Amino acid sequence: MKATSKIAELIKQYMNGDITPQGRIILEQWCAQSPANAAFFKSLIEGESLFEDGLSWMMLEEDKGPDWLHNLKQHTLDKVDGDKSAKKRQRKFYFIYSAVAAVLLVAGLVAYFRIGSPVADSEISVAHIQPGTNKATLVLSNGKKINLRGDKEGIVLDDQLTYTDGTPLLSMEKNEISQIHATVQVPKGGKYSVTLSDGTTVWLNAQSTLVYPLVFDKRYRKVKLVGEGYFQVASVMDNNGRVPFEVLCEDQKILVTGTAFNVSAYPDDTHAVTTLVEGAVRIETENRSVHLKPNQQAISGNGEIRQQEVDVKGFVAWKDDKFLFYETELRDLMKAISRWYAIDVSYGEQIPPTYFYGEIDRNKNLEEVLRIIEKSGLKFKLQKKDGNLNLIVREQ
Amino acid sequence: MEASDKHISDLRKGKETALGFLMDQLADALHFFAYSFIKDKQTASEIVSDAFVKLWERRTHFEAMEPVKSFLYLVVKNACLDHLKLSRNKFRHEEADVLEIEAPDQDILRNIIYTELVELIVNEVKKLPRQQLQVVQLSIMEGKNIQEVCDELGTTANTVYFARSKAIAALRAVLRKKKLSLHYLLW
Numbered sequence: 001m002k003a004t005s006k007i008a009e010l011i012k013q014y015m016n017g018d019i020t021p022q023g024r025i026i027l028e029q030w031c032a033q034s035p036a037n038a039a040f041f042k043s044l045i046e047g048e049s050l051f052e053d054g055l056s057w058m059m060l061e062e063d064k065g066p067d068w069l070h071n072l073k074q075h076t077l078d079k080v081d082g083d084k085s086a087k088k089r090q091r092k093f094y095f096i097y098s099a100v101a102a103v104l105l106v107a108g109l110v111a112y113f114r115i116g117s118p119v120a121d122s123e124i125s126v127a128h129i130q131p132g133t134n135k136a137t138l139v140l141s142n143g144k145k146i147n148l149r150g151d152k153e154g155i156v157l158d159d160q161l162t163y164t165d166g167t168p169l170l171s172m173e174k175n176e177i178s179q180i181h182a183t184v185q186v187p188k189g190g191k192y193s194v195t196l197s198d199g200t201t202v203w204l205n206a207q208s209t210l211v212y213p214l215v216f217d218k219r220y221r222k223v224k225l226v227g228e229g230y231f232q233v234a235s236v237m238d239n240n241g242r243v244p245f246e247v248l249c250e251d252q253k254i255l256v257t258g259t260a261f262n263v264s265a266y267p268d269d270t271h272a273v274t275t276l277v278e279g280a281v282r283i284e285t286e287n288r289s290v291h292l293k294p295n296q297q298a299i300s301g302n303g304e305i306r307q308q309e310v311d312v313k314g315f316v317a318w319k320d321d322k323f324l325f326y327e328t329e330l331r332d333l334m335k336a337i338s339r340w341y342a343i344d345v346s347y348g349e350q351i352p353p354t355y356f357y358g359e360i361d362r363n364k365n366l367e368e369v370l371r372i373i374e375k376s377g378l379k380f381k382l383q384k385k386d387g388n389l390n391l392i393v394r395e396q
Numbered sequence: 397m398e399a400s401d402k403h404i405s406d407l408r409k410g411k412e413t414a415l416g417f418l419m420d421q422l423a424d425a426l427h428f429f430a431y432s433f434i435k436d437k438q439t440a441s442e443i444v445s446d447a448f449v450k451l452w453e454r455r456t457h458f459e460a461m462e463p464v465k466s467f468l469y470l471v472v473k474n475a476c477l478d479h480l481k482l483s484r485n486k487f488r489h490e491e492a493d494v495l496e497i498e499a500p501d502q503d504i505l506r507n508i509i510y511t512e513l514v515e516l517i518v519n520e521v522k523k524l525p526r527q528q529l530q531v532v533q534l535s536i537m538e539g540k541n542i543q544e545v546c547d548e549l550g551t552t553a554n555t556v557y558f559a560r561s562k563a564i565a566a567l568r569a570v571l572r573k574k575k576l577s578l579h580y581l582l583w
Binding site (some may be wrong): 008009011012050056060063073076079080 | 412514
């Protein structure tokens with residue numbers, strides 16, 4: 001006989017959609033044991049009585065008050081002891097139902113606000129942690145290294161390397177330019193855009209690097225990306241048709257014609273995520289390849305690729321300086337914050353798997369952003385550790 | 397299950413701590429089970445307490461957790477049935493329930509599974525972030541409307557929302573039906 005609690009757990013997993021194949025088999029076997037089991041299961045799935053009863057349970061629990069179980073045990077053990085010693089004490093059975101029952105579900109209505117409260121030595125205020133800005137370094141294969149200006153948004157190669165607003169950046173001989181590979185490194189807390197020689201524009205998110213030839217080969221375009229970038233790939237034709245464009249990431253390559261897509265391939269993430277906005281791309285790993293259509297996403301890691309339909313907005317919002325979350329896990333959200341505010345993030349103890357939905361302006365300073373996130377029942381503490389800022393995330 | 401079997405063997409040996417453990421594990425669910433029949437929390441408490449006393453009296457019969465559970469649920473259910481028969485006049489509107497528990501094909505195991513499932517869902521809800529709990533608290537328990545909830549929490553429609561599981565999504569549907577829609581605040 002299967003334990004009832006096991007069956008209950010499996011039904012819950014089934015309803016949550018996270019039942020394992022083995023669990024499903026056990027559940028199916030249980031349903032097959034009798035028509036009554038099958039009918040019971042069906043009524044659970046189709047009806048809403050479980051949730052109605054969930055509410056009743058919570059109301060009953062609040063009504064009972066926090067001492068109910070203690071009183072019940074005391075009373076029951078008294079009866080048991082009475083039996084044992086054969087001198088039954090006459091005692092009236094009385095449960096205390098406090099009229100002003102302590103709010104069981106809510107520990108306190110005023111959430112205590114950690115940020116801005118008096119701080120310990122190593123603890124520092126998050127109020128002055130500013131959001132990321134335009135920030136990047138350009139390194140050329142001839143050894144030149146230039147810190148790109150923070151008051152410009154991007155660079156472009158026309159005849160010469162300039163900023164996107166036309167401000168000259170570097171002048172070189174024409175035949176020298178065609179030999180050079182460029183590396184644009186965007187640090188934590190930075191972003192920058194790069195327009196390539198074919199007109200393709202790449203927006204680079206914080207902590208990302210793009211390696212590309214200043215001038216593309218006529219028949220093949222290839223760049224290398226570490227981190228996150230949004231690509232608006234220009235369509236280029238030659239006698240053989242469209243000139244391919246390839247993005248090489250750590251464990252995958254993306255083959256493109258004319259298209260817009262976002263790829264997030266950070267070394268400290270377990271998966272590379274490619275999200276197609278328009279056009280068509282093919283993702284290849286060592287073992288597999290998939291074609292993406294618009295509004296599809298490929299998640300690749302360890303040579304495998306998973307494909308799914310998504311709302312692309314959330315994955316490209318960073319380009320418009322927004323954090324956009326849709327079923328985003330806390331860990332992923334904190335990674336985005338860590339990269340944008342140039343801080344490290346660590347976790348106090350086990351953090352529950354909270355999912356976030358919604359949108360926050362990336363131009364807000366860290367305090368404002370944390371204030372919003374804090375409402376999910378988290379608290380934050382910023383400390384200086386080995387010269388780095390470390391944000392500790394805990395449950396409230 | 398294996399860990400609780402240790403407590404069952406302690407129970408057989410007559411250790412009261414084992415009875416305490418079983419009450420910690422099962423009393424809330426049994427109380428809810430009883431309450432769902434008789435709609436009287438005080439009587440339900442008495443019935444649950446008596447069921448544990450009966451278990452204690454027969455403690456030597458049990459060797460595993462599952463039979464203990466079945467026994468407790470069955471005793472509670474029968475006690476509820478008796479109670480409803482005794483007070484049929486008082487509970488005239490509950491006659492449908494009486495018929496239901498008298499139905500012979502009712503399987504106590506399904507009752508247990510159902511009750512445990514409700515408990516699992518409640519535990520999910522309790523894991524909700526604090527502010528959502530406050531909303532549940534204020535709107536469901538205290539019957540406040542959305543504006544009152546917002547005023548109380550000092551919040552406006554937020555841009556960041558939280559959810560934890562699809563069980564909640566289903567609970568959400570129930571809340572909507574109850575016209576206690578939390579839509580503006582939460583979703």
